[in-house]
Amino acid sequence: MNKLLFTLILLFSLNHLNSQVVGSNHSNYTEADTLRGSLRPERNSFDVQKYHLKLKVEPEKKSISGSNVISFEVLANMPVMQLDLFENMQIDSIIHGEKNLIYERRHNAVFIDFEKELSKGTTDSIEFFYHGNPVVAKNAPWDGGFVWDEDKNGNPWIGVAVQGTGASLWYPNKDHQSDEPEEAQMDIAVPNGLMNVSNGRLISEEDLGNGFTKWSWKVVNPINNYNIMINIGDYAHFSEKYNDLDLDYYVLSYNLEKAKEHFTEVKDMMACFYEKMGPYPFEEDGFKLVETPYLGMEHQSAVAYGNKYLKGYLGNDLSGTGIGLKWDFIIIHESGHEWYGNSITSRDIADMWIHEGFTSYTEAIYTECRWGKEEALEYIKGIRQNISNKSKIIGDYGVNSEGSGDMHYKGSNLLNTIRSIYDDDELWWNTLRDYTKTFKHQTITTADTESFFNKATQVDLEPVFNQYLRHSALPVLQLRQADDQILYRWKADVQDFKMPVDVIIDEEEIRFYATSEWQSYETGEELDELSVNDLEFYIETEILK
Incomplete structure (x- = not known):
């Protein structure tokens, strides 16, 4: 190339x-952008506690079907709730108690009417049934959607990447980063012979007797909507530990030995990150690497x-x-x-x-x-x-x-x-x-x-x-010579910008406490003998006559 x-x-x-591109740095926002990005009473009136996905995935049809049980706490009296699901996905019913709820769809938002206003301080749940062919990613993970691929043995190999695009591309949820469920369970049925790997711990595997096996996973920590995930393939599994942290790896079966050698880097990484950043934040859920048909994503x-x-x-x-x-x-x-x-x-x-x-x-x-x-x-x-x-x-x-x-x-x-x-x-x-x-x-x-x-x-x-x-723009350190002095100041968009910066003169590092006003440093050296410590400071410089 x-x-x-x-x-x-x-x-x-x-x-x-x-x-993933979701409309950054422009001003031509639509009603759909506002419905997705803003917080109004229909969203602020409840706090999601748990998602429980119950889905069947059919690779040949490139379809999913099932439900999401959404448990929540009511924060303010709530007659209407907004959830989100892409409009190409079909809603079968939304059940509260034993009753079908009335809803209205507007773009990718779903406004659900309760027969009786839900009262502040109560906890409740609905079950949202749906099906359809979710958006297919053209170039995951740089655009959102499902990846319906095959491994080199012809087995289905399926992944999803939806950061930015939104988890509502494939399951109903409150699709805003401000609200994370405290836990999540994923019961995912896939054709026999394949495995689904989701977030957290594997809690059960069940042959449903209809050609499908249900793989159930559970997360016990808060999780971003876009991180809740399915990965389907002919996976082999191996594991190890870093101190008390479980490290699990799910790779295509024919890559098992290669992965065992290559993933040894994970322990070195964990040792470093624990030292510099603190303990892994989801020890209860363990850490996994899962081989996917796209480059990568940070699925929790x-x-x-x-x-x-x-x-x-x-x-x-x-x-x-x-x-x-x-x-x-x-x-x-x-x-x-x-x-x-x-x-x-x-x-x-x-x-x-x-x-x-x-x-x-x-x-x-x-x-x-x-x-x-x-x-x-x-x-x-x-x-x-x-x-x-x-x-x-x-x-x-x-x-x-x-x-x-x-x-x-x-x-x-x-x-x-x-x-x-x-x-x-x-x-x-x-x-x-x-x-x-x-x-x-x-x-x-x-x-x-x-x-x-x-x-x-x-x-x-x-x-x-x-x-x-x-x-x-970067801040610009302006410099000029004045006899035996070097003059310096910042030029920046921020009014009265100030920031210390280290410069090197005659092999000595000196800190300039530069502001937007000219200051001076007395030296016998010429300006061309000065250099900024650009390994440590990301700025621009400008030499003035």
Whole structure:
């Protein structure tokens, strides 16, 4: 393949990995966007407690059928409830008690009328019966949908990837990141000879006597809607432990020996992540890698793996340094999401950088654990080649809008810059561990993240977060010579921008506490002897005459 063409494809893939296009960075929002992205009384009046999916999957028909039992707590008197299910899926009935409920469909939203208003403080449930042929992904995981594939032996091999597009593509739910069920059970019937692997623990396997086997899995921790998952194939299973954590692997039967050798990296990863970020946040549900017919996704406790047992990103290094070829990108990146995205979840999809920026930073964390800080810094600098700096990385709130793909590696470079501002690695790692502990199993906002990292240091990080998250351009350190002085200041979108930055003059590292006003540094050196520590600070520089 032409090298330039391959690079363009790689960049496109990176900018969309785990960030499926849902209408980011535009203003032509529709009623469907608002219904999906906003919180109104029909959604705010209840809190989901549990989903219990009971489904039959028929590969030959590319269809699913069954129900979802949705248990919830009523937070305010509720005459009408909004759930979500793509309009191409057929509703059979919605049962409350023993009665059929009346409903109205508007785009992908379903408005359900209760015969009698449900009272605040009560708990209740409905069972939502449906069937249909869910949307097929054209290029999973970069677009949402089912993948109906076959392994090399001709066996059905089925997966789903719906982040951004929405879990309501294939099952009815409250499709907003602010509300996660406290637990979920998936009873999935598939043709005999195949296995379904879902999130959490396998609780039963039952031959239904009709050519189908039901595989039942249960999650006992809060879980994002888009993480609830099915994986169907001719799977072989093996397992091991990291301390008390169960590590389970489900791979195509003919890849078993290859997987046993390749997945040894998981223990090294866990040792690193436990040390730097704190314990795995879903120990009760265990950790799994599940081989899938698409590249990968962070499905909670059942991480999708499709990197073909290669190092790097399908055998390529996204940083261009060679360092990314030392480890399997999908294992490290998607597992990092267990901490950031799955345990700590952005309340609105506009704040998805909380998932992607932190998780992309875990790639550098793992590199540092294995090969040292200098290589980690080289990797972080290298991945800047994938950043466009053309649009902001926070999306628009309330309309199901992600920010730009820069949320990945601009986000991780922002975190590396903040670490450098801290200038205290012990403080940095303590803060990161405290962050994952404080917000474990919570949905949060960008403001929560900003406040948390700001409180840990005496440097005011507010202008730094504002510039990197809410504007597309990098701050520019302007420099000019004035006799035996070097003058410096920031040019940025944020008014009165200020941020310390480290520069090197005559092999000595010096910290400039730069602001938007000119300041001076007396030195006998010429300006061309000065360089910014660009391994630790992601900025631009401009030499003025």
